[in-house]
Amino acid sequence: MKEIIQHFPDLTELQLEQFSKIGDLYKDWNQKINVVSRKDIDEIYSRHVLHSLGIAKVMSFKDGAKVMDVGTGGGFPGIPLAILFPEVQFHLVDSIGKKIKVVDEVVEGLGLTNVKTSHSRVEEINDTYDFIVSRAVAHMETFTHWIKGKVAKKSNHELKNGILYLKGGDLSEELQNFPKATIYELTDFFKDEFFDTKKVVHLPIKYKP
Numbered sequence: 001m002k003e004i005i006q007h008f009p010d011l012t013e014l015q016l017e018q019f020s021k022i023g024d025l026y027k028d029w030n031q032k033i034n035v036v037s038r039k040d041i042d043e044i045y046s047r048h049v050l051h052s053l054g055i056a057k058v059m060s061f062k063d064g065a066k067v068m069d070v071g072t073g074g075g076f077p078g079i080p081l082a083i084l085f086p087e088v089q090f091h092l093v094d095s096i097g098k099k100i101k102v103v104d105e106v107v108e109g110l111g112l113t114n115v116k117t118s119h120s121r122v123e124e125i126n127d128t129y130d131f132i133v134s135r136a137v138a139h140m141e142t143f144t145h146w147i148k149g150k151v152a153k154k155s156n157h158e159l160k161n162g163i164l165y166l167k168g169g170d171l172s173e174e175l176q177n178f179p180k181a182t183i184y185e186l187t188d189f190f191k192d193e194f195f196d197t198k199k200v201v202h203l204p205i206k207y208k209p
């Protein structure tokens with residue numbers, strides 16, 4: 001929590017309250033339905049909340065933007081980003097119903113009004129977004145195939161709309177067919193040694209494979 005305040009000093013009272021509540025909400029729900037590994041639940045702020053917010057260090061979503069979180073699992077990175085950007089509409093999608101149930105409960109517990117959820121494979125979603133965010137779901141080739149046609153070609157973010165994906169390791173092979181991808185390092189922002197996933201890959205939609 002301390003690090004969230006340090007990195008995002010302009011949080012409102014409501015946002016501070018939501019961020020401070022999120023840890024207990026997940027701890028409660030995780031006892032009933034396991035969506036975050038037992039090892040990680042004690043590190044929920046650094047390994048999940050702060051880590052998710054790394055995307056905001058790369059892209060500040062404008063008010064009114066539409067963002068889909070693909071394979072959100074228990075709500076990451078979507079829920080922390082929805083707290084940080086209350087005027088942005090988030091759609092959190094996962095193919096596993098019990099995970100979406102926890103996401104719904106956490107969204108309700110936090111009083112978030114800018115989040116909708118779908119228990120669905122992303123391939124079945126028929127809508128367009130300014131941005132698609134994700135963490136730890138699929139190889140970039142598979143991922144871009146799944147979300148084809150789902151990023152709006154025009155948006156108020158001009159050429160920046162596209163994919164923002166939290167990834168780690170050596171990405172040279174995975175991204176060899178994506179020359180327009182930019183990799184942003186989160187090493188200064190996110191110091192937890194546990195995580196290798198310290199890169200945000202930004203892939204603008206104008207890219208043509």
Ligand SMILES: C[S@@+](CC[C@H](N)C(=O)[O-])C[C@H]1O[C@@H](n2cnc3c(N)ncnc32)[C@H](O)[C@@H]1O
Pocket residue numbers: 070071072073074075076077093094095096099120121122123134135136137146
């Ligand atoms: C390793 S988990 C990551 C969850 C979350 N993004 C996180 O970082 O904590 C991958 C998630 O992607 C979901 N998933 C995999 N393929 C999917 C698809 N085609 N459409 C929607 N969700 C999918 C799985 O159900 C699972 O919850």
